[in-house]
Amino acid sequence: MSLNDPRWGDRNDGPDDEGRRRDPRPGRPPQGEGPPDLEEVWRQFNERLAVLFGGGRGGRPSGPRGGRSWDGKQFGAGIVLLVAIVLVLWLLSGFYKVDANERAVVLRFGRYVETTEPGLRWRLPYPIERHEIVDLTGVRTVEVGYRGTDRNKVLRESLMLTDDENIVSIQFAVQYVLKSPEDYLFRDRAPDESVKQAAESAMREIVGKSKMDYVLYEGREDIAVRAQELMQTMLDRYRTGVQVVRVTLQNAQPPEQVQAAFDDAVKAGQDRERLRNEGEAYANAVIPRARGTAARLLEEANAYKGRIVEQATGDAARFTQIQQQYRQAPAITRERLYLETMQHIFTNTSKVLVDAPAHNNLMVLPLERLLTPSGGTTAPTYQGPSSGDGSAEAAAESTRKERDMTRQDLRNRERGSR
Numbered sequence: 463m464s465l466n467d468p469r470w471g472d473r474n475d476g477p478d479d480e481g482r483r484r485d486p487r488p489g490r491p492p493q494g495e496g497p498p499d500l501e502e503v504w505r506q507f508n509e510r511l512a513v514l515f516g517g518g519r520g521g522r523p524s525g526p527r528g529g530r531s532w533d534g535k536q537f538g539a540g541i542v543l544l545v546a547i548v549l550v551l552w553l554l555s556g557f558y559k560v561d562a563n564e565r566a567v568v569l570r571f572g573r574y575v576e577t578t579e580p581g582l583r584w585r586l587p588y589p590i591e592r593h594e595i596v597d598l599t600g601v602r603t604v605e606v607g608y609r610g611t612d613r614n615k616v617l618r619e620s621l622m623l624t625d626d627e628n629i630v631s632i633q634f635a636v637q638y639v640l641k642s643p644e645d646y647l648f649r650d651r652a653p654d655e656s657v658k659q660a661a662e663s664a665m666r667e668i669v670g671k672s673k674m675d676y677v678l679y680e681g682r683e684d685i686a687v688r689a690q691e692l693m694q695t696m697l698d699r700y701r702t703g704v705q706v707v708r709v710t711l712q713n714a715q716p717p718e719q720v721q722a723a724f725d726d727a728v729k730a731g732q733d734r735e736r737l738r739n740e741g742e743a744y745a746n747a748v749i750p751r752a753r754g755t756a757a758r759l760l761e762e763a764n765a766y767k768g769r770i771v772e773q774a775t776g777d778a779a780r781f782t783q784i785q786q787q788y789r790q791a792p793a794i795t796r797e798r799l800y801l802e803t804m805q806h807i808f809t810n811t812s813k814v815l816v817d818a819p820a821h822n823n824l825m826v827l828p829l830e831r832l833l834t835p836s837g838g839t840t841a842p843t844y845q846g847p848s849s850g851d852g853s854a855e856a857a858a859e860s861t862r863k864e865r866d867m868t869r870q871d872l873r874n875r876e877r878g879s880r
Contacts, residue, residue: 508540552587553587555587555588556584556585556586556587556591557582557583557584558582558583558584558585558593559581559582559583560578560579560580560581560582560583560595561580562580563580563597563598563599563600564580564595564596564597564598565577565578565579565580565595565596565598565643566578566583566593566594566595566596567593567594567596567643567644567647568585568591568592568593569591569592569593569594570586570590570591571589571590571591574644574648575591577643577644578593594647596640596643596646596647597640598639598640598641598643599639600639601637601638601639601707602637602638602639602640602654603635603636603637603638604635604636604638604654604657604658604661605633605635606619606620606633606634606635606636606658606661606662606665607619607620607631607632607633607634607712608620608633608712608713612633612712612713615631615633617631619662620632620633621717622665622666622669622670623669623670624669624670624672624673624674624677625670625671625672625673626673626674628674628716629716629717629720630669630674630677630678630714630715630716630717631713631714631715631716631717631718632665632669632677632711632713632714633711633712633713633714634661634665634686634689634709634710634711634712635709635710635712636657636658636661636693636706636708636709637706637707637708637709637710638657638704638705638706638707639704639705639707640703640704640705641703641704641705642701642703643703644703645701645702645703646702646703646704647703649700649701649702649703650700650701650702653702653703653704656697656700656702656704657693657697657702657704657706660693660696660697660700661689661693661709663696664689664692664693664696665685665689667692668685668688668689668692669685672685677714678714678715678716682711682714685711686709686710686711687709689709690706690708690709693706693709694706784799
């Protein structure tokens with residue numbers, strides 16, 4: 463009973479016939495129906511512990527309230543056993559498990575002690591030592607210039623200035639893993655934020671040294687590789703314990719405010735390239751043909767030159783030989799040259815003009831008809847002035863003489879050719 467109980471010191475508060483304490487004041491309930499006494503609860507708890515850990519049930523004297531007497535030795539044994547159980551549980555709390563892809567960093571009073579390998583490990587329980595598990599193989603991603611998708615842009619991070627003073631919007635992602643748990647935990651207060659800042663700084667440096675067309679088109683892969691190398695150099699200098707795996711450019715384009723003008727410029731550039739390609743194709747088709755024609759004309763000119771030179775050389779040699787023969791026999795050589803010349807002339811013509819000295823007539827001999835393979839003869843055509851009398855006998859006589867002269871001339875030609 464506590465000292466604040468108004469019934470403390472009452473001598474008529476003994477138990478009644480039912481085992482409940484009397485209350486001398488009228489209208490008050492018996493003590494058995496009130497709240498439990500804390501001392502009684504604690505005493506009953508100790509007695510139960512004593513019974514549980516070896517205390518006897520019989521031969522124990524009863525107290526003034528009918529309960530068991532309180533034993534100090536049993537209470538001390540219970541306290542020791544309880545402390546032992548708590549100590550064992552506290553020591554068992556030092557066991558921890560490390561997976562194959564993880565490392566555990568052990569801290570003793572907040573100071574780094576060691577890094578443990580995968581498996582079941584033990585350390586001194588908290589608060590003496592504690593551990594932190596770090597995943598080394600898990601790939602972590604930092605997004606710069608966007609969040610989640612390309613449409614959710616962060617202009618403060620994506621807008622960058624190129625070397626030719628143009629603004630471009632670049633969204634890229636950085637994937638990295640941890641290579642040193644100690645550096646990741648203790649060298650930098652916010653290593654993930656450091657990775658993001660290093661990525662943005664490296665990309666701005668590279669874009670600032672490049673042209674706009676190079677950033678938007680042909681240099682995207684090269685920019686990603688260079689940014690990865692520069693980022694790794696910066697993070698190694700800061701000793702963040704981070705290994706950059708890959709830098710991926712998600713999107714690179716002009717700002718939305720100038721997108722329409724940029725599209726027009728791109729179309730104009732494409733038209734320029736198309737017209738240039740068409741001009742080059744036409745030039746590639748015309749120039750080889752012109753070169754071939756020039757080469758053919760040159761070869762023809764060289765062939766003509768060679769033919770003329772050779773012909774002139776042959777004519778000169780022939781003339782030299784004829785001159786030597788002419789010196790030995792001038793008359794015969796002159797006659798032979800005349801005959802060869804006439805043969806050459808008459809070979810290329812089919813008509814011969816004959817001057818008839820008898821009547822001073824000019825006749826045309828149709829040699830193409832006389833020399834036909836069929837052998838048919840046709841009367842020669844007579845052209846010239848008539849005899850004047852118009853008689854048939856004179857015309858027949860003239861025709862006969864002309865035929866005789868033609869035959870005689872043919873015989874002379876055949877004899878000359880032989």
